[in-house]
Amino acid sequence: MSKVLVIGAGGVSSVCVHKMAMNSEIFPEIHLASRTRSKCDAIAASVKTRTGQSIETYEIDAEEVPAMVNLIKKIGADLVVNLALPYQDLPIMDACLETGVHYIDTANYEPKDEAKFEYKWQWAYHDRFKEAGLMALLGSGFDPGVTSVFTMWLKKHKLKTIRTLDILDCNGGDHGQAFATNFNPEINIREVTAPARHWENGEWVETPAMQVKTEFDFEAVGPKNAYLMYHEELESLSKFNPEMERARFWMTFGDEYIKHLTVLQNVGMTSIEPVRYQGKEIIPLQFLAAVLPKPESLGETTKGNTNIGCIATGEALDGSGEKTFYINNICSHEAAYEETGNQAVSYTTGVPAMIGTAMMVTGKWSGKGVFNIEEMDPDPFMDMLNAHGLPWQVKELDGPVQF
Structure with missing residues (x-):
């Protein structure tokens, strides 16, 4: 999993991408996309200044599955890190299934028309990810995470x-x-x-x-x-x-x-x-x-x-x-x-997003299907928290x- 595509350009994404760039031996190639490309460009500029690492940026509407599929294929991404809004979880998971790439997020799906935070919609994807030989890791933020x-x-x-x-x-x-x-x-x-x-x-x-x-x-x-x-x-x-x-x-x-x-x-x-x-x-x-x-x-x-x-x-x-x-x-x-x-609320979510992704990229966490973060071995994740700012x-x- 050498190519990572991060979706979203808020504070959490900024922290995650900065921390990925600080660990280029794990993340040698980082791509960043959001609805507003200028936000991605600002993050990429900060990362370049702070770490010297270059990041490719793109404009994408994550709710448009065909557009997501085209972007994933264009990049040749191995894993998609979803740091966009919870409404976009399912479309991004659909795009991952269609392109055969792994998936990770920090927050569970929520329908736009109802403030209802439940995992049932994403848990329902388990068999499809398992049959595709793919891993989806849910909730790799701070809480959840x-x-x-x-x-x-x-x-x-x-x-x-x-x-x-x-x-x-x-x-x-x-x-x-x-x-x-x-x-x-x-x-x-x-x-x-x-x-x-x-x-x-x-x-x-x-x-x-x-x-x-x-x-x-x-x-x-x-x-x-x-x-x-x-x-x-x-x-x-x-x-x-x-x-x-x-x-x-x-x-x-x-x-x-x-x-x-x-x-x-x-x-x-x-x-x-x-x-x-x-x-x-x-x-x-x-x-x-x-x-x-x-x-x-x-x-x-x-x-x-x-x-x-x-x-x-x-x-x-x-x-x-x-x-x-x-x-x-x-x-x-x-x-x-x-x-x-970025302030600490973004930091405390963005760092675990990087660590969860690192667990998947390095193979310390693996599986076929949809998993919550608490189903994985806590020890290597806890070690990285100590080593990377938390x-x-x-x-x-x-x-x-x-x-």
């Missing part, structure tokens, strides 16, 4: 079983904006405003969005309010760990973010239902996303740290009874910007954390 690998590393090295799991995502950075999102605004707001769901005793428990919160003291950040949300790795982790009694996902938000989001919801700006304006149909959320600051523009002004990790309680591997472990990564916004020109730490806690 690193948090999934963290969980399985604990299960491999510390815990025989996992009884309860809490994933904690804290962005302690300050970008100086009244209201902005640190990744694609449309996807971010759809996630946040969707009903919260968590896994408990073999079923999904649903609660209103942003209604359940707790306070947690995050290292290198401080005490923050964390809100219960649904996140797609809960679906796959509960599937591959059937013994799990409860799995929850928490994300921190500041009071200003909550205040602005509440107002935007109340006036209908977060709606994904079409409305007519001056004779045209528009989606309010898409219009809002267009006027908000672009996530990739926040790198220079964002200061502080992210702290993302998992707290798992279960039966210890050594037979010493029930134990609780906390495994996490702390990432500096300033350090991420200095290295790649060092992790694990410690035993006195007991389960009460949220």
